[in-house]
Amino acid sequence: KNEVEQSPQNLTAQEGEFITINCSYSVGISALHWLQQHPGGGIVSLFMLSSGKKKHGRLIATINIQEKHSSLHITASHPRDSAVYICAVAKRAWETGNQFYFGTGTSLTVIP
Amino acid sequence: DVKVTQSSRYLVKRTGEKVFLECVQDMDHENMFWYRQDPGLGLRLIYFSYDVKMKEKGDIPEGYSVSREKKERFSLILESASTNQTSMYLCASRVSKGTANNQETQYFGPGTRLLVL
Numbered sequence: 151k152n153e154v155e156q157s158p159q160n161l162t163a164q165e166g167e168f169i170t171i172n173c174s175y176s177v178g179i180s181a182l183h184w185l186q187q188h189p190g191g192g193i194v195s196l197f198m199l200s201s202g203k204k205k206h207g208r209l210i211a212t213i214n215i216q217e218k219h220s221s222l223h224i225t226a227s228h229p230r231d232s233a234v235y236i237c238a239v240a241k242r243a244w245e246t247g248n249q250f251y252f253g254t255g256t257s258l259t260v261i262p
Numbered sequence: 263d264v265k266v267t268q269s270s271r272y273l274v275k276r277t278g279e280k281v282f283l284e285c286v287q288d289m290d291h292e293n294m295f296w297y298r299q300d301p302g303l304g305l306r307l308i309y310f311s312y313d314v315k316m317k318e319k320g321d322i323p324e325g326y327s328v329s330r331e332k333k334e335r336f337s338l339i340l341e342s343a344s345t346n347q348t349s350m351y352l353c354a355s356r357v358s359k360g361t362a363n364n365q366e367t368q369y370f371g372p373g374t375r376l377l378v379l
Contacts, residue, residue: 152304183367191271191350191373198367236304250368254304 153177156237156253163260169224171256173237176218184211184222185236187255193236196222227260234258265289266371268353274377281340283374285353293356294336295368296320296328298349305352311336343378350375 154175163169173182184196197204197211199220204211208227213220224231237253269284285294293312297305297320307320311330325347329337336355340347353371 154304185370191352191375193352193354193370193373195367195369238305249310250305250307252305254302 152254153251154237154239154253156235156256158256159254160257161259163227163258165228165260165262167227167260169227169231169258169260171222171235171237171258173220173222173253174218175220175237175239175251177239177251178242179239180242181240182213182220183238183240183250184220185238187234187236189233196235224258229260229262232259266353266355266369268351268371268374270374271372272375272377274379275340275343276379277344279340279343279378281343281376281378283338283340283351283353283376285336285338285355285371286334287336287355287369288334289355289357289369290333291355291357291369292333294330295354295356296326296336296338297352297354298322298347299352299373300349308338343376345378348376348378 157172181198181200183198185193186196187193199213208225210223234255234257236255238250266287275281295310296308299305306322308326309320309328311317314333317328327339351374354368356366356368
């Protein structure tokens, strides 16, 4: 069983639509990261959350620690938002070994 | 801006060859990571290093080794490449801030697509 589950795996949307990507996790965490990977491979960090909600432009990320769930929302989606979105959870600081667990990603395609 | 560079974007090697993947970061980060990314499996940690000459195994270290002789450089070595090591390899680095480590952003390189024939 994966420690991090994302849904949906694939998502196609029309330009302008509101998009939600979900992430559920099963381990205790210190933080949750949302990452974006464009075709070609490079990964950039969008958000780091340990509680509540963060907003950056048209992107909004929320986390519910009690329910072990996070969502990434994209408002007024645009074709340039087409990418793979990856949820990663960071283990608590005192735990040894691997520091992060990654979801398998959600592939988003926004059609003009 | 943090810059993480990887020595090759694409690499084709033959089974049994020794393969070196190099990663360099320019922000004086203590922590560096090597991942592989495969369809349906997400990113999996191979090795990480929290300081020069220090290394720890990740989840899938078999068939790999690493070297960290200088702070800015973290090398991944495939001692004898096999076809099941065909994958996308991603390097990342992160500043070290003690117990707040895991709340720090990882910065990723562009990735190396390795094909082992």
